[in-house]
Amino acid sequence: xxxxxxxxxxxxxxxxVPKKTVYTRDYDYISEAERKLLIxxxxxxxxxxxxxxICASDLCFEAAEKLLQELNWDKASxxxxxxxxxxxxxxxxxxxxxxxxxxxxxxxxxxxxVSLGCSGYIYGLNIISSMMSSGILKRGLLLVGDISTNSxxxxxxxxxxxxxxxxxxxxxxxxxxxxxxxFSMGSDGSGSNAIIIPGGGxxxxxxENSLTEEIISEGITRHQLNIILExxxxxxxxxxxxxxxxxxxxxxxxxxxxxxxxxxxHQANRIINETIRKKLKIESEKVPYxxxxxxxxxxxxxxxxxxxxxxxxxxxxxxxMILSGFGVGLSWGSVMLSTSSLTIPKLIEV
Numbered sequence: 220x221x222x223x224x225x226x227x228x229x230x231x232x233x234x235x236v237p238k239k240t241v242y243t244r245d246y247d248y249i250s251e252a253e254r255k256l257l258i259x260x261x262x263x264x265x266x267x268x269x270x271x272x273i274c275a276s277d278l279c280f281e282a283a284e285k286l287l288q289e290l291n292w293d294k295a296s297x298x299x300x301x302x303x304x305x306x307x308x309x310x311x312x313x314x315x316x317x318x319x320x321x322x323x324x325x326x327x328x329x330x331x332x333v334s335l336g337c338s339g340y341i342y343g344l345n346i347i348s349s350m351m352s353s354g355i356l357k358r359g360l361l362l363v364g365d366i367s368t369n370s371x372x373x374x375x376x377x378x379x380x381x382x383x384x385x386x387x388x389x390x391x392x393x394x395x396x397x398x399x400x401x402f403s404m405g406s407d408g409s410g411s412n413a414i415i416i417p418g419g420g421x422x423x424x425x426x427e428n429s430l431t432e433e434i435i436s437e438g439i440t441r442h443q444l445n446i447i448l449e450x451x452x453x454x455x456x457x458x459x460x461x462x463x464x465x466x467x468x469x470x471x472x473x474x475x476x477x478x479x480x481x482x483x484x485h486q487a488n489r490i491i492n493e494t495i496r497k498k499l500k501i502e503s504e505k506v507p508y509x510x511x512x513x514x515x516x517x518x519x520x521x522x523x524x525x526x527x528x529x530x531x532x533x534x535x536x537x538x539x540m541i542l543s544g545f546g547v548g549l550s551w552g553s554v555m556l557s558t559s560s561l562t563i564p565k566l567i568e569v
Contacts, residue, residue: 221403221471227348228397230390231562233286234526235278235364236267236513237384238568246380248373249438257380262489266383266514268368269569275306276314278386278519278569279362280321285564286388287322287360294322298356299329303343303363303518305336305547318362329356336414337485337546339363339518340387341554344542345402347391354393361389365517367446370416374432374440378448381488383514387522390562401555403467405460410549413452418443453546457491461545461553462498468541468555476501478539479555481529485544486510486520518544530563 242265243258258264269278279302287294300322302315315330324330329350335342343361351359364386371379418429429443441447465482469475482505484492489510496506507528509520516523521542525533532538537559545551 221401221467222345224345224348224352224400224402226352226354226393226395226397227400228392228394229556229558229561230392231286231290232387232389232522232525233282233564233567234385234387234519234523235281235567235569236523237269237273237278239268239270241266241268243380248379249376253376260488260490261381262508262510263381263514264511266368267385269366269384273366273569274308275304275364275366275384275386276302276308276318278384279364279388280318281567281569282386283318283322283360283362283388285567286390286562289562289564290390292358292390294324296358297324297328297360299347299350299359300324301331301333301343301347301359301361303333303335303339303361304365305334305517306364306366306369307332307334315362335548335550336365336517337487338544338548338550338552340521341402341542341544341552342404342550344389344400344554345404345552348400351391351393357393359391361391363387363389363522364519367515367517370444370446372432372441372445375445376438377450378446381515383516385513385516385519385523387519389522398557401468401472402552403464404552405464406548406550408548410452410456412447413449413456413549414446414547416444416446453487454491456549457487457545458494458498460551461495461543464551464553465499465541465543468553472555474555479505479541480538481540482506483521483524483529483540483542485546486513486515486524487546488515526563526566533558533561534563535560
């Protein structure tokens with residue numbers, strides 16, 4: 220389904236990452252040869268890993284504070300805040316409501332959470348833009364990020380060296396003359412077992428066996444609170460659905476790849492993203508990567524890539540981009556949008 224949303228402009232994007240850097244070359248659970256192959260296929264040379272006690276909300280808070288300061292927005296002017304993450308502070312209350320208070324926003328501010336990972340930034344943009352497009356809500360904050368490293372097991376070579384942590388803030392404003400955003404979204408719950416943490420929820424509650432480790436295969440040991448990644452299933456899903464999804468946007472807008480300045484993809488891994496790029500026949504210069512330095516940062520990977528790789532370009536002039544997120548759910552979504560002289564503060568380290 221293609222959905223057009225009018226009258227919403229993105230004014231700025233800010234990101235925060237942990238100070239701690241972990242290098243793939245130091246992951247001594249696997250051999251040196253395996254480490255070299257891992258770097259070659261995934262593109263991940265280093266990642267940012269949150270220290271104990273740092274939550275996704277902390278990173279999003281720092282990103283939001285800095286962005287509001289540089290935009291010179293009065294906090295009383297924020298009408299809605301949405302927190303998109305699968306790393307909430309608590310089962311309840313919603314983390315967005317905690318952030319409303321922590322940021323000093325009005326009690327009249329709408330605040331709620333959305334539980335999504337890899338596709339979360341696109342879904343979040345869709346939701347907040349839809350709610351703001353009538354003009355009743357004038358300004359909004361989309362806070363997106365994850366502490367994915369909490370869910371990995373050092374003895375699981377299929378997931379441990381892949382994930383990094385980040386948090387972002389995107390400022391949106393109602394604008395009568397803003398160009399429309401064009402969305403194409405999808406989901407397929409039949410593939411949910413491809414990316415899943417099986418224990419700890421209400422379906423499979425935490426119990427005395429939840430932390431008991433099991434050897435799955437050579438190099439893969441995990442317990443019920445660790446993430447499961449079925450690599451081949453994820454690869455096949457990504458290269459099937461994402462090119463089709465992006466092509467549908469181009470067709471609906473009567474545009475070609477040549478009409479788009481940048482395609483910012485969720486930073487799944489380099490081999491997946493390069494396969495998508497080649498299927499769509501996109502020039503490499505139009506597809507930026509942040510995964511080399513930051514790893515797969517789940518819901519936060521798209522805004523992080525925009526800031527770290529495109530900030531010097533997007534801070535001036537007008538640009539047309541397609542953003543595409545895909546993964547856990549399974550779920551996916553792409554958006555074609557235009558930007559104009561974005562405010563992008565310097566990357567924050569926490």
